[in-house]
Structures are given as structure tokens and as C-alpha cells.
Amino acid sequence: MTTTDEALRTAGLRATRQRLSVLESLRERPDAVTAQDLHAELRGAGEPIGLTTVYRTLTALAGAGFLDTFDRDGEQAFRRCGEVHHHHLVCETCNRVEELSGDDVERWVSQAATRHGFEVTGHRADIFGICAACR
Amino acid sequence: MTTTDEALRTAGLRATRQRLSVLESLRERPDAVTAQDLHAELRGAGEPIGLTTVYRTLTALAGAGFLDTFDRDGEQAFRRCGEVHHHHLVCETCNRVEELSGDDVERWVSQAATRHGFEVTGHRADIFGICAACR
DNA sequence: GACCGACATGACAATCGTTGTCAACTGGGT
DNA sequence: ACCCAGTTGACAACGATTGTCATGTCGGTC
Ligand SMILES: [Zn+2]
Ligand SMILES: [Zn+2]
Ligand SMILES: [Zn+2]
Ligand SMILES: [Zn+2]
Numbered sequence: 001m002t003t004t005d006e007a008l009r010t011a012g013l014r015a016t017r018q019r020l021s022v023l024e025s026l027r028e029r030p031d032a033v034t035a036q037d038l039h040a041e042l043r044g045a046g047e048p049i050g051l052t053t054v055y056r057t058l059t060a061l062a063g064a065g066f067l068d069t070f071d072r073d074g075e076q077a078f079r080r081c082g083e084v085h086h087h088h089l090v091c092e093t094c095n096r097v098e099e100l101s102g103d104d105v106e107r108w109v110s111q112a113a114t115r116h117g118f119e120v121t122g123h124r125a126d127i128f129g130i131c132a133a134c135r
Numbered sequence: 136m137t138t139t140d141e142a143l144r145t146a147g148l149r150a151t152r153q154r155l156s157v158l159e160s161l162r163e164r165p166d167a168v169t170a171q172d173l174h175a176e177l178r179g180a181g182e183p184i185g186l187t188t189v190y191r192t193l194t195a196l197a198g199a200g201f202l203d204t205f206d207r208d209g210e211q212a213f214r215r216c217g218e219v220h221h222h223h224l225v226c227e228t229c230n231r232v233e234e235l236s237g238d239d240v241e242r243w244v245s246q247a248a249t250r251h252g253f254e255v256t257g258h259r260a261d262i263f264g265i266c267a268a269c270r
Numbered sequence: 271g272a273c274c275g276a277c278a279t280g281a282c283a284a285t286c287g288t289t290g291t292c293a294a295c296t297g298g299g300t
Numbered sequence: 301a302c303c304c305a306g307t308t309g310a311c312a313a314c315g316a317t318t319g320t321c322a323t324g325t326c327g328g329t330c
Contacts (some may be wrong), residue, residue: 008264014297014306036287050309055288071206074317089251102249104239109262113287116224117267125260127244132252141310149326150282171316185280211290251310 002066002083011064016050022057023080031095032077040125053122062092070126087124091131101125137218146199147190153184157192158215166230167205167212205232205261222259226266230254235262 004023007017021042026033033041039054058078061067068081070090079097087105091100105125111122138159143150161162161168163232168176174189193213196202203216214232222240224233240260248255 016297016307018308034287052289052309052311053307056194056307074209074211076209089247089253090187091253093257093294098251098253102243102247104243105154105260108237108239108260112224112237113262113264116233118224118226118233118268120260120262120264121227122264123262125240125243127248127253127255127258129253129257131250133197135254149277151326153279169316185284187280187318188278191278194317 007061007064007066011060011066013060018053019057021047021049022054023061026067026078030097032068032079032090033095034072034075034077034096036075038078048087056118063073064081068097088126090126090128091134092128093130094135096133098131142199142201146170146201147231148195148197152187154192156182156184159195161202161213161215164215165232167203167207167214167225167232168230169207169210169212171210173213191246203232219253223261225263226269227263228269231266231268233266 002010004020004027005015005022008019013019022038023040025042025045025047035051035055035058038058039049041049042049042054058067062069062078065083067078067081068088070077070079070088070094075096081097083100086099087102088101090096102125105123109120109123112118137145139149139155139162143154148154150263157173160177160180170186170190172240173188173193174184176244177184177189188257192236193202197204199215199216201225202213203223205223207230212230216232217234221234222237224235225231237260240258244255244258247253
């Protein structure tokens with residue numbers, strides 16, 4: 001996994017205090033978090049940062065491929081994920097996310113697309129459930 | 136596929152003119168559509184209906200399992216889909232959706248969940264691309 | 271066919287996540 | 301230290317969706 005500094009540099013972003021604190025709080029964090037929640041957490045932890053900045057930082061990092069996004073009832077949640085293609089196993093109780101590989105899924109994708117004459121631009125395969133700790 | 140009347144009855148909804156026109160316009164329609172767009176279309180076609188009603192009808196039908204929902208840049212799109220479990224091949228240009236089955240995907244789901252000690256509550260596997268007609 | 275109560279409608283207001291604005295601030299190269 | 305393009309954040313604005321509630325209608329009953 002890339003370091004926080006490298007991530008910012010790669011994304012073409014300056015290493016500001018706010019961005020570093022966002023990346024740091026996302027570091028090794030197992031669950032996906034929304035902009036609003038992360039903002040509240042940072043503020044609560046004494047890290048001064050504006051909500052707009054949190055939104056912009058998360059969006060930029062996700063666009064650069066350092067974060068994956070999840071839809072939590074119409075609200076966007078983010079998680080620091082590996083940069084190689086993968087899928088997700090998401091706990092609906094604690095929002096923990098496990099990264100999965102799936103060669104069989106990749107095969108299914110290209111086969112289905114070919115069969116229907118589609119040119120693939122992307123795909124997504126996520127599993128939702130309750131993790132062991134939450135059960 | 137269920138008829139429009141049956142769908143409403145099953146969902147515990149009265150067969151009003153508005154609901155029937157929503158279901159009718161979704162009938163055999165290959166693409167997913169948003170509430171706002173469907174509302175505009177119906178109005179344009181001379182079908183008087185309120186935006187709130189369109190939202191409520193689509194939400195109710197989706198909740199009853201007659202429609203599948205898709206996220207189109209944070210906006211919700213709906214499509215009449217078969218009631219047996221399936222996955223999707225979505226054209227990002229015309230929003231056409233093909234329904235897919237995927238036994239290998241189902242296998243992958245239960246295997247991955249078991250391996251991580253998750254109890255599965257659901258899963259989703261969609262492919263995005265450009266359909267033959269749009270290329 | 272008229273009647274009636276529960277359900278449905280729709281114009282409007284309100285909510286809420288997210289994005290735009292812009293004056294003040296700052297990272298990092300010279 | 302200087303400079304300025306990039307960044308911040310309080311605030312306003314936006315847009316999709318949901319709540320409100322007076323009015324309208326479905327569908328079973330008489
Ligand atoms: Zn991920
Ligand atoms: Zn994949
Ligand atoms: Zn479907
Ligand atoms: Zn499946």
C-alpha cells in the first residue's frame with residue numbers, strides 16, 4: 001500500500017495538514033466512512049478541518065483510485081483500499097470491508113459481455129452480510 | 136413476468152390510473168429510468184401525474200421486488216426486472232440493461248463469505264459497458 | 271347507482287447530502 | 301524572505317428526495 005504522502009503526490013495534491021489528517025484517519029481503517037461522519041470524528045479528535053475540505057479530499061482521493069466508494073442509503077462512504085482490482089465483502093452492521101479477489105468473477109464478466117456484444121468499461125461485485133464480530 | 140395489475144395487487148397497492156401508467160411505461164422497457172425523467176416523459180405524453188406520486192410508486196414497487204434500482208451519479212434509476220435473482224449488464228450510454236444469471240458468481244459469493252466468516256444478506260454484481268447499438 | 275372509509279394524490283414546503291463561491295491563507299519552490 | 305498557484309472554510313446554493321395535508325378516488329357495501 002502507498003504511504004499517505006505518496007498518495008497525495010500521485011494524486012497531484014499538496015500535502016496539507018487537513019489532507020494528511022484525513023488520510024491518516026483512513027489508514028488501516030477496516031470500515032467505510034461517510035464524509036460527514038469523518039468530519040465529525042476529526043473535529044471531535046481536535047483536528048480542525050472544514051466539511052467542504054473533507055468532501056473535496058475524499059472525492060479527489062477516490063478519483064485518483066486511492067479510495068473506494070460505497071453507497072450507504074444514498075450516502076457515499078469511502079474506504080482506503082488496495083490499488084489492484086478487487087471486490088468487497090461488506091458488513092452491514094459495522095461497515096467493515098474485506099477486500100476480495102475473484103478470478104471466476106473476472107471470467108464471468110468478460111464472457112457475459114462478449115455474449116451480449118458489450119464493450120466492458122467496468123464492473124462491480126460486492127457481497128453484503130454480517131461479519132463474525134457482529135454476529 | 137407478472138402483469139401490471141398483479142404486480143400492484145401483490146404489492147398491496149390500489150390500481151390507480153397513475154400507478155398503472157407508471158407500470159405500463161416501464162413495461163418491456165429495456166433501460167433504467169429516474170423518477171424525474173419518467174415524470175417528465177409521462178407529463179410530456181399527456182399523462183397527468185405528480186412527481187411525488189412517481190417517486191412513491193417507484194419506491195413501493197422496488198420495495199416489493201418488481202423493480203431493480205441503479206445508481207446513476209447519485210441519482211436513483213429504476214427498471215422492471217424479472218423476479219428471480221439475476222445480475223446486470225448496463226450500457227453507460229443508453230442505460231439499457233440486460234439481465235444475467237451467474238452460477239459461478241453465486242458460488243463465489245458463498246465461498247468468499249464462508250472463508251471470512253460472514254453471514255450473507257445479499258450481493259450485487261453488475262457489469263458496465265457500451266452496448267452494440269451504442270458503439 | 272349512491273355511499274363511505276381507507277387509501278392515494280399532488281402542490282408545496284422542508285430536509286439533507288453535496289457542490290459552488292470567494293476572500294483569506296499556505297505549501298513549497300525560487 | 302518572497303511569491304503565487306493551490307487550498308481552505310464559512311456560507312450560500314443546489315438538487316434529489318421526502319414530509320405535509322387538504323382534496324380526490326378506489327372498491328367494497330347496501
Ligand atoms: Zn475496496
Ligand atoms: Zn472484478
Ligand atoms: Zn434487474
Ligand atoms: Zn447473484
